Amino acid sequence: MQKLSLDIPGKQYPIIIDQEAFNLAEIRSRLTAQKVMLVSDEHVAPLYLEPLRTELDGFEVHECVIAAGENHKNTHSWQKILNALAAHGFNRSDVLVAVGGGIVCDITGFAAASWMRGVDFVQVPTSLLAQIDASVGGKTGVNHAAGKNLIGAFHQPRAVLINIATLQTLPAREFNAGIGEAIKYAGINQPEFFTWLHDNRMAIKQQNKDALQHLISACCRFKAEIVRDDEKEQGVRALLNLGHTFGHAIENVSDYRYLHGEAVALGLVMAADLSVRLGHAEPELKAQFVELIEAFDLPHLLPNNYSPEQLLNAMRLDKKVQSGQHRLILMRGMGRAFVANDIAEKVIIETIRACSEGDSHDS
Ligand SMILES: NC(=O)c1ccc[n+]([C@@H]2O[C@H](COP(=O)([O-])OP(=O)(O)OC[C@H]3O[C@@H](n4cnc5c(N)ncnc54)[C@H](O)[C@@H]3O)[C@@H](O)[C@H]2O)c1
Known part of the structure; x- marks a missing residue:
């Protein structure tokens, strides 16, 4: 396990890189949330949500699965997450966890930035692109018909948890x-x-x-x-x-x-x-x-x-x-x-x- 840190004044957070595991133990003590919303897409959810649920025993865990692909990086998918948060009564002390590629990371981050004017979220990136770039740095958002990422917010995650083993299931073209x-x-x-x-x-x-x-x-x-x-x-x-x-x-x-x-x-x-x-x-x-x-x-x-x-x-x-x-x-x-x-x-x-x-x- 390797631990890096992103040190923005007042918003420092860990980037944890593990060869095999979703290293939630490292941040569990820092999560005061009761409820966790796992957000993923239709490809990644069947592969990785169950092992994460196991790591999250003790929390009330919900799931929201969005359609995969850049054409779905839009306000419709963002709205779907907000609807799930509303349906399960998420409040400011609860947390979202993005499990997926850069699209899931960006949309989940934007949902976290906008729900109740900002709640915590954790990035669990599963594509190479998300592990080396999209999950780090707090740029969140969705596309507009007029262009890429035109709607969004800066909102830093509480942690980035990288499990390199997830790349074994990533298609070669995506890698x-x-x-x-x-x-x-x-x-x-x-x-x-x-x-x-x-x-x-x-x-x-x-x-x-x-x-x-x-x-x-x-x-x-x-x-x-x-x-x-x-x-x-x-x-x-x-x-x-x-x-x-x-x-x-x-x-x-x-x-x-x-x-x-x-x-x-x-x-x-x-x-x-x-x-x-x-x-x-x-x-x-x-x-x-x-x-x-x-x-x-x-x-x-x-x-x-x-x-x-x-x-x-x-x-x-x-x-x-x-x-x-x-x-x-x-x-x-x-x-x-x-x-x-x-x-x-x-x-x-x-x-x-x-x-x-x-x-x-x-x-
Ligand atoms: N916020 C930022 O700073 C930032 C930086 C760079 C890119 N981005 C954004 O990231 C997005 C691209 O991210 P991406 O390339 O990860 O695309 P993506 O989110 O579409 O993921 C790639 C594909 O691989 C699948 N997938 C992901 N992980 C998998 C795994 N472990 N096993 C099997 N399938 C898996 C996904 O379901 C998807 O079909 C773009 O929308 C881009 O704008 C954001």
Whole structure:
């Protein structure tokens, strides 16, 4: 068992990483709740709710199971959780426990943020993406038809409990998608981590336990440091959006045919291309991303059925567009991300073309 900590003043909480167990013992004494609402989705609930129930003896335990998939990350699923809380008389001293991927973590967190103006919740992430990113840092929310995560709140969990063994049941495509977010940290400020990912790609793909432990703890630490310095994204936390403005637009125009981590991987290639195109970085940067992204069977080219204009339209709706100006996270090299303001749409279109099937010769 490994214990990390996220240290926001007044809101410190543990991130517990275990190879085999849901380590509730670590936080039981800190939960004063009578009632616990286990929230999960239709894939994860049959696998993991029963063992968690056993760990929660002594509490009055209820369950709420939502539909799986990004198309269900909406106010309807959020409302379903609120209805369950209302039906069982949950009050401010009770607690929600999110058991699932990033979608369950985000929706449950938002339900906890909004029920009675804020109740406690615990994250039990079961996908790689949720274990290395979504469960940590307190960004909660749901999608709106107009775009990703447009409705939400900052609300920190009481604890994050990671059981690495849950990855054994995660489909391979979902596992690889999680790596998209891991590569992001390398691009932001962890160039040595890029080398580690590259050198250990086979061990990671084979789900070697030590490699996974290192991967998950390193990513949680990277994220915890950034969130500690900027909880509400007034400054450095914006760097965590590397690859995400492109990524969210790709998810949106494809009607979520791309998994979030896949869209982020492709978004990283686009961010690297744009960085090179604008003269901030050497061409080698894009090649580095493409090679690692391909090694994890992630996409690095956009199919031609989405036009650059469609993608640009979706980007205009992103939360990071300020006063109509495109504000993107770019890189001066591996691990040297920065906020770039006022980027001309013409160059963004060139990048999208260069990262699209059939046009990649332009890169
Ligand atoms: N809040 C944040 O800071 C943050 C950060 C990154 C991503 N996100 C959000 O996370 C979401 C993506 O998360 P995700 O990739 O985990 O997607 P997801 O929640 O859809 O989970 C992936 C799929 O795998 C299934 N699954 C999860 N764990 C499983 C397991 N152990 N065994 C079998 N099946 C399992 C789920 O049912 C789902 O079908 C996006 O909505 C994204 O916006 C949030």
